Amino acid sequence: MPKLVDRDARRREILEVTWRLMATRGADAATMREIARAAGYANGALAHYFANKDALIEAAFTYVFDRTNERIRAAVEGRRGLAALRAFLVEVLPTTELTLLEARIVLPFWSRTVTDGRLARISDEAMQTWRRDLCRLLAQGREDGDVTVATPDDVLAEHLLAMAMGLQVLALLPTAPTAADTQLRMLDDHLARLRAA
Template sequence: MPKIVDHDQRRLELVDATWRIIARLGIESATMREIALEAGFANGALKPYFPTKDDLLTFAFRHVFNRTNERIAEVTAGQSGLPALRAFCVEVLPLDEERINEARVVIPFWQKAINDPDKALIHRASMEQWFAEMLKYLSEAREAGTISTAVDDATLVGQLLNFLLGAQISAALAPDGRVEPGLNEQLEGFLALLGC
């Protein structure tokens, strides 16, 4: 009887192996051969799942985004306004090894998206989704009276998104997966200014 293979599980195993290699050695070392070796598969076993390294990187980016969104949904469930916004931002910030490794996958994807319209579209759609969620939380906070700044909500969301994405770059460049100090404090400082 032939062995039944869970294709979705196999893809996730390959993505996890890709993350480990990128975190340890960088994107250039994440060859299909190295990824297969890291995952414990023969080199040719990757082709049915990811014909090219580019396909694997695109899947890995989508997986990072989906995983982050799952965490966000969990921590914001039943919350609104500033508590929901704070929880959202904390899940994106690279505050532990897992989220630093996610940043190390996302940044090479951004590099490719600069010259690849399809990848740029994936990134843009992801950021539009985050923008809409964050805007909703800010609107709720303004309605509740916890935000009084005259700066409009769209500008505030833009500032927060730039902070979150910039934090990912800083974390990916930090030596030995070290978390950048003060990210939580910077977030709290920003949120405190909203009441001005």
């Protein structure tokens, strides 16, 4: 009887190896051969799961984004307004080993969106999801009386996204990265400014 293969589990295993390898070596340096070897597969075996390296890079970004969203959901659960907003953004900021590795995946993905319309749409959908979530949490903050500035919520959400995305770049600077404690102080300063003086 042929051995049953859990295709989804195999894809997840390959993606876990891929994103970590890409994060430490770079998307261009991590070859299909190297990814296959690190995942414990024969050269060429990845073709059964991913058509080519571009498909694997796309899947790796989606995998990282989905994992980040799972952490965000867990961190936000039971919270609302500013407390939930802070918990959300802490999971995005590159302040831990894991989130720094994730930033190393996100940055090369962004550069590919300039010339790849499909990747650009995936990136845009991801940011639209986060915009909606941030606006929902800001609206809760207004209901609770914690957000009182006159600036519209969609503009505030853009400020917060710009800070988080910018810190993903600054935290990866080779000689003077923005430290985790500085990032968290910046986040808290941003959140404090949501209450009118």
